[in-house]
Each structure stands twice: as structure tokens, then as C-alpha cells.
Amino acid sequence: MLKSVLLSVSVLALIACGAQSSADAAPAPEQSKAAAPVEKNITIKDLGNDFYMLLGPGGNIGVSVGEDGVYVIDDKFARFGEEIIARIGEITDQPIKYVLNTHHHGDHTGANAVMKTTGATVMAHDNIRVRMSEPYKSSRSETGMSQPTDPSLWPTLTFSDTTTLHFNGHTVKQIHVPSSHTDGDSIVHFVEANIVHMGDNFFLGMFPFVDVDSGGNLNGMIAAQEKVLSMINADTQVIPGHGPLAGRAELESSIATLKTIRDRVQKHMTDGKTLDEIIAAKPLADMSDMNGFIKEDGMVTAAYRSLQN
Known part of the structure; x- marks a missing residue:
């Protein structure tokens, strides 16, 4: 039996009215030792056949549960670590054995340290450990440099290309897709x-x-999506890093959209326009409904920089 849980992620306050005696106000020994209730920011979607998707703030989490234990894909921000463990505990009492980080960003690796305290081994591509342990230039950082994270967050088992895990009677292929969302x-x-x-x-x-x-690189992301498209069929359940559960049709649509974005920006570049001129031309104005964490200008900039390489 295998359960896959995909995770995406208010403390209750009890206000007593009226006067209390000191004896009433003092909690019983059992109460004082009780853990605070875990907030519920994360919801569980049952994918069937013992697989689940956990949604909520940060990246979507995947967890597979069976006789061999629990296998988790990504673990959101650090603040959701205990809740992730609690949600998994609602599904199974099996221990967490493995956590796979799909890349190094904090909304997918933030709870690594907490996961390790359960005895889990954190796995990732070689470049993820490098990105987490060494500074590198980053235009998104106020200082212009991305700084190393705490060593407790670093993966402890890394691989260079493709690795296959035989777990709970299932074949789990972990496949590196180079120069796509990141290089890891x-x-x-x-x-x-x-x-x-x-x-x-x-x-x-x-x-x-x-x-x-x-x-x-945008072209690398397109290639990664095309690679997955070649592996799946009409019945495949596709878990995105962000957004609801998808399938082959949604992935096909995404590939077409990314190619349109790339080709529009490339045309302006071929015409000799600078990045500022391309942004001013608003080549993605008809896609404004896709504005989210990344807006139109940011998408144009990423496409431009990708095509420069």
C-alpha cells in the first residue's frame, strides 16, 4: 500500500469571561504539558490509491505512504514543519523515511531541519546542496548576493542525474531536469x-x-515540461509546484503558452530592442490574467535573460 500526499500550506484563543479563583485559573498538570494545537493552513487532497496532495502556502507537497514508511516531496516554509508532520500523522502512523527537495527555494526546503528530527533522510540533486551552502549572485537579493542557509537545512543525500527508489512496492524515479526552473x-x-x-x-x-x-532558463523549463509530456498519458495526475492538481491537457496548454512568451520576446530581440523597450511594448498584455507572484514585466525579463544565454 502506498500513500502519496501532496502538501501545499490560527492559534485558537480561549477567552474566559468573569472572575476565576486562583485554583480555577491554574491549569492541571496534564494541561500545562499539553502541546499547543497545530494550526490548519494545509489541506489534504486524496488522489486515490493511497496518494495525497497537500495544498496551502508555499509549494505543493507530495507524500507517499506504505509499509516501508513515508516519502515526502518538498516541505514548504520552516513555519509549516510541525503542521506538515501533523497532517501526515492524520494519514498514517508510519515514520517519515525520505524527503525529496525538487529544488533549493525556501518554500520547498524550509522545513528540512524539522523533517530531519523525525529521522528522515533529505535527498536532492547535487546542485541544491551547492546553492544552499554557497553564496551566489542574485538580483532578487537586496545585497545582490544569495547567502548560504543554515546547514541543518541542507540535503544529506544527493545525486547527479537520475536515481530510482524502490519503496513500498513502487518504482519512484527522481529525474534531474537541467537548467529549467533552476540548475538543480x-x-x-x-x-x-x-x-x-x-x-x-x-x-x-x-x-x-x-x-x-x-x-x-525558459527554454529549459519548456524542455522539462516536454519531457514529462512524453512520459505521461491522459490519465496521469500531474502535481505542479504551485496551483491545483493538473493533467496532460493542462501541461500541453502550459507548453504552448511558454513557447508563445518565448517567441514574442525573441521577435523583439531580433528587431534589436532593449529589455526596457520590450517591457514598454507590453508583449504579454493579453496574458494579464496570469499575473501572480511573477508579473508580466518579470516574465518578459526572465524570457529576455534566458534568450541571452
Whole structure:
């Protein structure tokens, strides 16, 4: 039996009215030791056949559960670590054995340290550990440099290309897709279950974040999506890094959109226009409904920088 959980992620206040005696006000010993209730920011979507998707703030999480234990894909921000563990605990009492980071961004790796305290091994592509442990130039940082994260967050098992995990009777392929969202991205294919987790190589219904500073490239993201398209069929459940559960049709539409974005920006570049001139021309004005974390100007900039490389 295998359960896959895909995760995306208010403290209750009890206000007593009226006077209380000191004896009434003092909690019983059991109460004083009780843990605070875990907030519920994360919802669970049952994908069937013991697979689940967890949605909420940050990247979508995938968890597979079975007799061998629990396998988790991504773990959101640090502040959701305990809630992620609690949500998994609602599904199974099996221990978390593996956590796979699809890339190094904090909304997908932030709870690594907490996951390690459960005994889990955190896995990722080689470049993820490099990105998390060494400074590098980043236009998104106020200082112009991305600084290393705490070592407790770094993956402890890394791989260079493709690795296959035989877990709970299933074949789990962890496949590096180079120079796509970043230079360390992996997609995860549960072969028999016909489920793929794409990490941030798939933003459903919104402009994607192409992290050029981290080795990402729009053409590489298109190639990653085309690779997944070649692996799946009409019944495949596709988990994007951000957005609701998708399938083959949504992925085909995404590929067409990304190619349109690329070709429009390329035409302006071929005409000799600068980045500022292309932004001013508003080549993506008809796609304004895709504005999200990344807006039109940011998408044009990422495409321009990708095509320069």
C-alpha cells in the first residue's frame, strides 16, 4: 500500500469571561504539558490509491505512504514543519523515511531541519546542496548576493542525474531536469501509480518563476515540461509546484503558452530592442490574467535573460 500526499500550506484563543479563583485559573498538570494545537493552513487532497496532495502556502507537497514508511516531496516554509508532520500523522502512523527537495527555494526546503528530527533522510540533486551552502549572485537579493542557509537545512543525500527508489512496492524515479526552473531541479515519477510531481517546473494558471540567477532558463523549463509530456498519458495526475492538481491537457496548454512568451520576446530581440523597450511594448498584455507572484514585466525579463544565454 502506498500513500502519496501532496502538501501545499490560527492559534485558537480561549477567552474566559468573569472572575476565576486562583485554583480555577491554574491549569492541571496534564494541561500545562499539553502541546499547543497545530494550526490548519494545509489541506489534504486524496488522489486515490493511497496518494495525497497537500495544498496551502508555499509549494505543493507530495507524500507517499506504505509499509516501508513515508516519502515526502518538498516541505514548504520552516513555519509549516510541525503542521506538515501533523497532517501526515492524520494519514498514517508510519515514520517519515525520505524527503525529496525538487529544488533549493525556501518554500520547498524550509522545513528540512524539522523533517530531519523525525529521522528522515533529505535527498536532492547535487546542485541544491551547492546553492544552499554557497553564496551566489542574485538580483532578487537586496545585497545582490544569495547567502548560504543554515546547514541543518541542507540535503544529506544527493545525486547527479537520475536515481530510482524502490519503496513500498513502487518504482519512484527522481529525474534531474537541467537548467529549467533552476540548475538543480528534479521531477518525481511514480511509475505504477501514474503520478508526476513537477516541482516549480510547472506553475498552473500563472506566470512561472524562471530563476535565471540560479541557472534557470525558459527554454529549459519548456524542455522539462516536454519531457514529462512524453512520459505521461491522459490519465496521469500531474502535481505542479504551485496551483491545483493538473493533467496532460493542462501541461500541453502550459507548453504552448511558454513557447508563445518565448517567441514574442525573441521577435523583439531580433528587431534589436532593449529589455526596457520590450517591457514598454507590453508583449504579454493579453496574458494579464496570469499575473501572480511573477508579473508580466518579470516574465518578459526572465524570457529576455534566458534568450541571452
